[in-house]
Amino acid sequence: MKTASSVLPFYFGSGEKQLYGCYHAPRTEQSRNCGVVICQPMGHEYIYCHRALRQLATRLADVGFPVLRFDFYGCGDSSGDLDDAGISQWLQDISTSITELRSRTGIRQICLIGVRLGAALSFITAAEEDGITAVVLWDPVVSGNAYIEEIRLLQREALRSRLKSLWRKESSEEEVIGFPLSVGVRTAIGELNLLTIAPKTSMRMLTVQSEEAANYDSLNHHLRRRGVQFDHQQLQAPKIWLPTIDGSLLVPTQILRSVVSWTCAQS
Amino acid sequence: MNEEAVVFGEPASLVGIVTPSGSAEAGHIQTGVVLLNPGIVHRVGAGRIYVKVARALAAKGFTALRFDFSGIGDSPVRRDNLQFPKSAIAEARRAMDFLAQTRGTEQFILLGGCSGARVAFDTACCDTRVIGALLINFPSIEDEDQSVKENAQRAAFTYYRRFAFFDLRSWRRLITGKVRYGHLASTLWQEMKRRTCVNEAISKQAEQFRLHLRSLVDRNIQLTFICSEGDHRLDDLRQSGGKLLKQLSAGRRVALDIIRRSDHTFSSLCDQRRLLHVLVKRADAMVQSTSEVRKPSFVAATSSVLPELQP
Numbered sequence: 001m002k003t004a005s006s007v008l009p010f011y012f013g014s015g016e017k018q019l020y021g022c023y024h025a026p027r028t029e030q031s032r033n034c035g036v037v038i039c040q041p042m043g044h045e046y047i048y049c050h051r052a053l054r055q056l057a058t059r060l061a062d063v064g065f066p067v068l069r070f071d072f073y074g075c076g077d078s079s080g081d082l083d084d085a086g087i088s089q090w091l092q093d094i095s096t097s098i099t100e101l102r103s104r105t106g107i108r109q110i111c112l113i114g115v116r117l118g119a120a121l122s123f124i125t126a127a128e129e130d131g132i133t134a135v136v137l138w139d140p141v142v143s144g145n146a147y148i149e150e151i152r153l154l155q156r157e158a159l160r161s162r163l164k165s166l167w168r169k170e171s172s173e174e175e176v177i178g179f180p181l182s183v184g185v186r187t188a189i190g191e192l193n194l195l196t197i198a199p200k201t202s203m204r205m206l207t208v209q210s211e212e213a214a215n216y217d218s219l220n221h222h223l224r225r226r227g228v229q230f231d232h233q234q235l236q237a238p239k240i241w242l243p244t245i246d247g248s249l250l251v252p253t254q255i256l257r258s259v260v261s262w263t264c265a266q267s
Numbered sequence: 268m269n270e271e272a273v274v275f276g277e278p279a280s281l282v283g284i285v286t287p288s289g290s291a292e293a294g295h296i297q298t299g300v301v302l303l304n305p306g307i308v309h310r311v312g313a314g315r316i317y318v319k320v321a322r323a324l325a326a327k328g329f330t331a332l333r334f335d336f337s338g339i340g341d342s343p344v345r346r347d348n349l350q351f352p353k354s355a356i357a358e359a360r361r362a363m364d365f366l367a368q369t370r371g372t373e374q375f376i377l378l379g380g381c382s383g384a385r386v387a388f389d390t391a392c393c394d395t396r397v398i399g400a401l402l403i404n405f406p407s408i409e410d411e412d413q414s415v416k417e418n419a420q421r422a423a424f425t426y427y428r429r430f431a432f433f434d435l436r437s438w439r440r441l442i443t444g445k446v447r448y449g450h451l452a453s454t455l456w457q458e459m460k461r462r463t464c465v466n467e468a469i470s471k472q473a474e475q476f477r478l479h480l481r482s483l484v485d486r487n488i489q490l491t492f493i494c495s496e497g498d499h500r501l502d503d504l505r506q507s508g509g510k511l512l513k514q515l516s517a518g519r520r521v522a523l524d525i526i527r528r529s530d531h532t533f534s535s536l537c538d539q540r541r542l543l544h545v546l547v548k549r550a551d552a553m554v555q556s557t558s559e560v561r562k563p564s565f566v567a568a569t570s571s572v573l574p575e576l577q578p
Contacts, residue, residue: 007282177534180536245419
């Protein structure tokens, strides 16, 4: 039975590095014994995925999961600027969020759900932290260098289709769709490679691939070789992290249903 | 970092972030700035621009609130059937109520991009607490029948007329066959059709706009229209504002700032910086100007033109 809607926005974390989070309390009489932390993508991808991830959090809360959806440092409503952030800070943010959800609910078991760069960071965290029982990697960034190339290409295309002569280069800073890409962040992301990370064999994993998105054969092969129990789903869905012609924000219901169903099966 | 996540409204469901005043500049501290969703993008805004704006305004002494209308971002959908144009005005007013009750702000500047600018304008028409509005790419004309393709063609026409026409490289591409002639022809044809056909609904909207514009200026509400040079809404604004907008602008009763070479969402960092600079400067001027107007002699002269507050 559902209770009244209960989404709680709040800031957490320490001092100057406060993070914005939204806690979705379970909407069933009995909470499941596993909390979910949703790790969002970065930059422009965060803006385009927000609507879908909010709906994912609501659906998970509807079936009894306590859910924490948060903004990384320098992203969304959290403190800081994107060009001051970096991989180590963002990994710290996931740990802080896990601690926050645990202290809020008293639940030890955690499932991480990440999209794009958020998925890559979830994967790394799950390899290092205890108590993470399941991980969902939704169109994860497997290679940081490939990701940087991909977003640079997007920026070039944007400059072409968004009327190049409107743009004027005033400084040497690099940017992608209105977000800075500093040398520090670019270098740190470039060093990211999921195929060099050894995941824990004790946890379950789901890799979700939107139709037409990158091929995840190498990641799946890596997981298989490491003895990880994982499922792979390729679903008909658009790349929701990309800008659309009419500015609409896409919600891939088939992926949301699939992720919720898989997460339920693990708890 | 001292921002606070808040939930307000009746029932408490609107999610927002309050950025408290970071300094105690006279006049600013009693002034709240409410940022209204730019279209369906949540309160962070494209390029995170609303976060930057809220923090910059707070550093100048304003109290800023960015929040999500019902059904956008973190705020759940409304349970009644109130349509967006009405619910958005009601919710913008709830945001002002909230700041007044919890932060003691007495007067407000409304800031919005695209449809958020329309809500800011309409709310200013019916709430006497509003002293000014910062209207970014204000949609003075909304043609609901226009398709996505037609909208894209309008944007393309704006580019051809305002930039490509004056660019030698564009002419070279045209002559050497490096353009899509079909696309060019259909864009020009659509624009010609649009300009020659009399659209009564649009004429009525323009008339309403001028009426409300006059009323707001008579009430000494400070209005600043901020337009991207590459956005077709600038043409719409000039067209619907007509002579009145020209006169008011020339007489400095209304400000029109054009961010040169920028697109609709200010998707380059240098455009964002220019926008930020203009917003802070104009908000600052609004407070200074209002404190002059609100000196006792001015209050007596202007209070008679204030319209009744609508329920």
